Amino acid sequence: MSRLPQDLEARLTAAAPAGIEYSADTDQYGVTVAWLGLASAADLSPVAALLKELGARLSMITCTQPSVPEEEEEDEDEENEDGEEKAEAAPKEMPKTFGGTPLDGTSYEIDYHFDIAGDALTIIAYVPQGGSIASLTPLFRNADWHEREMMELYAVKVTDHPDPRRLFLDASVDGAVLERLIPFSTLVNAASTKGLWERLTAAGKKGAA
Amino acid sequence: MSTHNVPETFSIPVGPLHVALEEPMYFKIDVKGETVSHIDINAGHAHRGIEYLTTKRTMYQNVVLTERICSLCSNSHPQTFAMAAEKIAGIEVPERGIYLRTVADEMKRVTSHLFNVALLVHLVGYETYFMHMMQVREIGQDMLESIFGNRQDIGAMCIGGVRYDLDDKSIAYIKGALDKIEAETKDIIKTFKTNGSILRRTKGVGVLTHADAITCGVVGPVARASGIDYDVRREAPYAAYDRLPLVVHSLTDGDVWSRAMVRLEEILTSIDLLRVCLRDLPGGPVNINDRPDIPPGQAVTRSEAPRGEVIYYLRTNDTPQPERVKWRVPTFMNWDSLRFMLQDAKVADVAMIVNSIDPCLSCTER
Numbered sequence: 001m002s003r004l005p006q007d008l009e010a011r012l013t014a015a016a017p018a019g020i021e022y023s024a025d026t027d028q029y030g031v032t033v034a035w036l037g038l039a040s041a042a043d044l045s046p047v048a049a050l051l052k053e054l055g056a057r058l059s060m061i062t063c064t065q066p067s068v069p070e071e072e073e074e075d076e077d078e079e080n081e082d083g084e085e086k087a088e089a090a091p092k093e094m095p096k097t098f099g100g101t102p103l104d105g106t107s108y109e110i111d112y113h114f115d116i117a118g119d120a121l122t123i124i125a126y127v128p129q130g131g132s133i134a135s136l137t138p139l140f141r142n143a144d145w146h147e148r149e150m151m152e153l154y155a156v157k158v159t160d161h162p163d164p165r166r167l168f169l170d171a172s173v174d175g176a177v178l179e180r181l182i183p184f185s186t187l188v189n190a191a192s193t194k195g196l197w198e199r200l201t202a203a204g205k206k207g208a209a
Numbered sequence: 210m211s212t213h214n215v216p217e218t219f220s221i222p223v224g225p226l227h228v229a230l231e232e233p234m235y236f237k238i239d240v241k242g243e244t245v246s247h248i249d250i251n252a253g254h255a256h257r258g259i260e261y262l263t264t265k266r267t268m269y270q271n272v273v274l275t276e277r278i279c280s281l282c283s284n285s286h287p288q289t290f291a292m293a294a295e296k297i298a299g300i301e302v303p304e305r306g307i308y309l310r311t312v313a314d315e316m317k318r319v320t321s322h323l324f325n326v327a328l329l330v331h332l333v334g335y336e337t338y339f340m341h342m343m344q345v346r347e348i349g350q351d352m353l354e355s356i357f358g359n360r361q362d363i364g365a366m367c368i369g370g371v372r373y374d375l376d377d378k379s380i381a382y383i384k385g386a387l388d389k390i391e392a393e394t395k396d397i398i399k400t401f402k403t404n405g406s407i408l409r410r411t412k413g414v415g416v417l418t419h420a421d422a423i424t425c426g427v428v429g430p431v432a433r434a435s436g437i438d439y440d441v442r443r444e445a446p447y448a449a450y451d452r453l454p455l456v457v458h459s460l461t462d463g464d465v466w467s468r469a470m471v472r473l474e475e476i477l478t479s480i481d482l483l484r485v486c487l488r489d490l491p492g493g494p495v496n497i498n499d500r501p502d503i504p505p506g507q508a509v510t511r512s513e514a515p516r517g518e519v520i521y522y523l524r525t526n527d528t529p530q531p532e533r534v535k536w537r538v539p540t541f542m543n544w545d546s547l548r549f550m551l552q553d554a555k556v557a558d559v560a561m562i563v564n565s566i567d568p569c570l571s572c573t574e575r
Contacts, residue, residue, distance in 0.1 A: 027296075031445045033509055057426050059511075060537040062522045067532060113509055113520060118444030120509050122522075142426035142542055153260075168253035168574050178261060 002032040003117040005054060012036060015050045016043035021098055032119040039099030041125040044112075045134050048123070051114055052139050056121065061136075061146035062111040063154050065179065066103055069095045101126035108156045112136065132157035153178040218246065223559055225254050230563065231328070232570040236547075240556055248551045250544065256574040263534040268294055268503050271531065272367055279538070279572030280361040281324065284317045285514035286536070286572070287366035292447060293523035294368045297506035304491040306370030311449040312486050313365040313373075314512075315479040316356075316383075319390060320349035321515035322430075322472040322479075325567040326397070329469050332561040333410045338400070345393040352386040355379070368503075370496025380487050387480050394476045401470060411466035415550040415562035418463055425546040429517020429539045430471040431566050435463035441513035448512075453482050465558075465565040472567075502529070514539060516567050538572040 002024070005011070009022045018040035026032045038044060095103040106129040114121045127133050135158045136143040147158045148167035155176040158164065169177065224235035233254035239247040259278055263271050275286040288310060295302060302310070327342035350360050356379055357363035365371050375383075401407055417427070422435035432439055440457040442450040458474040460467040507524040517539030524533045543566040550562050 029446045029451050057423075059426070059518065060520045060522065060535065062533065062535040064524065064533040064535070067526060111522060113522065115445075115511075115518075118439075118441075120445070120511065122509055140426065141424045142545065145541060145545060146537075166253075168256040170253065177258070182258075182261070 002026055003119045004032055004034060004121065008034075008054075011050060012047060015046045016040070018043050018099065034119065034121045035124065036121060037098065037124045038126075039097075041110075041127050041131070041133050044123065044125050044136070045139070048112070048136050048139050051116070051121070051123075054116060056114040056116045058112065058136065058140040058142055058146075059115045059120075060113040061143060061150060062113065063150040063156060064109050064111070065105060065107065065154070066109050068105045069103055097126045099126060101128050104129075107131075108154060110150070110156070127156055129155075132159050134159055135161040137162055151175075155179060217241075221556065223563075225251075227560070230560065232568065234563065234568065234570060236551075236559070236563075238551070238556070238559065243556050245551050245554045245556065245559065248548050250547065252544070252570075253574060255570045257571075259575040260535060264530055264532065267529040268525070268531060269368065269500060271534065273364075275534075275536075276362050276364065276366070278536075278575060279569050281321045281569060282317070282514040282516060282519070282538070282572065283362045284313050284365060285512050285519045288314065288448075289510050289512045289519050289521040289536070290523065290534070291366050291368045292510040292512065293508040293521045294503050294525075296508040296510060297523065297525055298368075298501055298503045300369050300497060300501065302370050303494045303496065305374075305493045306495045307449045308486050308490050309371040309373065309375065309495055310366065311453070312375070312383075312483060313357075313363060313371065314448065315483045315486070316349065316353060317363070318479045318515045319476050319483075320346055320353065321567075322476050323349060323390075323394075325515075325564070326469050326472055328564050329411070329465070329561065330407065332564055333407055335404075335406055338404075342397060345390060345397070348386050348389050348393075352383060355382065367496055369499065369501075370494070372496065374495050375487075375490065380490070383487060384484070387483055391477065391480050394473060394480075398470070398473050398477075401466070401473060408466065410558070410561065411464065411469065413462070413464050413466075414558050415465045415554060415565055416463050417546055417550050419461070421546065421549045422463065425542065425549065427517070427543050427546050429513070429515070429543070429567075430468050430475065431539075431543045431546065432517065433457065433459040434467035434471045436461040441511050441518045445511055447510070449486060453485055455482065465561060468565045468567075503531075516540060516569060517543065536575075538569060540566065540569045540573040544568060544573060 012020055016038055021037035024032055024034035101107050108127045110125045110133060112123040135147055145167055147161055151158055152166050152169045152175055218239055218241050221238045221240055223238055224230055225233040235251040237249040238245055266274055272287045272291060275290045276283050278286050323346035327339055327346060330342055331339035353363055354360050357365055357373060365373050417435045419436040422432055422437055436459060438459045443455055443457050456478050458471050460471055503525050505526045509522050511518055511520045520537050522535040523531055526532045554562055
């Protein structure tokens with residue numbers, strides 16, 4: 001039923017020598033949603049090139065900082081068993097992704113959502129804090145804005161981006177806004193109104209003097 | 210040729226506040242004479258950090274919040290968000306809820322498309338016809354207000370179904386309104402095919418070639434007008450679309466006229482779909498009448514908003530708040546393609562070409 005190529009998993013494995021984690025399920029409408037974890041973020045470009053060959057369309061890029069998987073607290077929460085597979089691998093030490101990126105709450109998970117003839121495939125790459133990831137813009141022109149947005153919301157570096165300017169945020173705003181706690185009064189206009197008032201008052205005094 | 214004859218190059222700012230643009234967009238346009246030679250797009254005037262805010266609200270509050278990202282596709286956001294939550298939690302929406310979701314979706318599509326094409330006529334300079342089209346759209350807006358109690362944020366969606374129901378009286382009322390809109394839309398299509406003013410201003414203007422459309426990854430009517438025969442409703446069906454007689458309209462010229470024509474044809478298709486939904490509307494509950502906890506997980510869901518594919522990525526954890534919600538609206542993809550459409554266009558056509566992608570900034574910048 002799936003419109004993904006039959007040998008997709010084999011071809012993806014060949015394109016990503018460091019290893020992959022592949023899963024797919026098809027819903028009652030016959031739409032397949034597949035997930036492809038990459039052990040090494042360096043395999044992103046060859047895998048994306050393969051998808052381009054298959055006629056995939058880049059739909060969205062999500063960057064996120066996965067929280068630290070909760071420690072195994074027995075009898076606490078039964079629902080936890082289904083979701084957090086990553087935590088089960090190494091419960092005592094720092095939990096890691098299957099590719100070895102520490103899951104300490106500061107690493108980045110970057111999800112590249114592709115559409116292949118109606119089916120969805122998400123490539124998941126992990127980048128540790130301070131790390132970088134190759135730009136997909138040379139392959140998929142429409143990765144441009146997604147990557148620029150990712151660079152202003154997080155401190156993640158994108159290498160070889162042809163136009164790494166700010167997208168939505170003004171250059172005067174400090175970067176990595178989603179990695180910081182921003183007080184509500186700053187988020188809304190209250191703080192800027194107060195700031196503006198103080199600046200104007202100070203400027204007025206200076207002008208009078 | 211002496212240097213005096215070489216047309217000078219000027220830089221013109223279009224926006225951020227401009228009479229012909231509905232929302233704050235800012236284009237820096239270099240012109241040679243009357244021809245656009247280079248475009249720089251400056252975005253961010255409507256950035257509000259809603260993605261950050263979603264992680265501070267509970268899943269159920271986010272249904273309300275996502276509806277407020279945008280007004281014209283206000284139904285697509287909570288629907289796609291709810292679909293993601295339902296996928297993670299394994300919630301099955303009751304049959305009647307599935308049909309009512311489709312009804313709300315298509316009603317919004319009808320009014321959204323009418324609004325965009327009406328604005329195009331306004332930018333063409335055909336004011337009387339613009340007012341006529343807005344009057345037609347008003348039949349749709351009255352329909353939304355009568356059924357949902359609101360003209361824009363209709364509050365129809367919830368996790369597990371919908372929050373409204375239809376009875377025989379309201380179904381008869383919708384059918385009557387649809388008959389009126391259908392007759393008027395057929396007239397509008399005829400006008401678009403024959404009216405000299407509209408044809409002269411829109412044919413062959415703002416062309417996005419098939420190849421460029423693929424490169425830019427455009428979606429929705431913009432893609433379909435450039436020959437990309439893709440509609441999420443058919444390619445990745447959701448709600449009741451797998452059992453409806455959906456016709457996907459595509460054209461090949463990729464100009465302003467084609468984009469308007471795709472939208473007009475889609476209005477008629479939406480009306481057909483609405484009639485089938487209202488005819489086949491199954492009985493039973495409209496939602497699951499429960500607010501279950503959403504377990505940890507992740508999901509990607511898509512839907513066809515009036516402007517094209519909306520995609521949501523949702524990751525949940527053990528808390529009532531989602532860990533990450535990310536979405537991408539059609540304009541995010543289509544906006545960048547304006548570089549191709551505006552290249553070598555006439556300055557006088559800029560606003561019209563910009564309008565032809567049916568831009569929605571508040572949901573692009575979030």
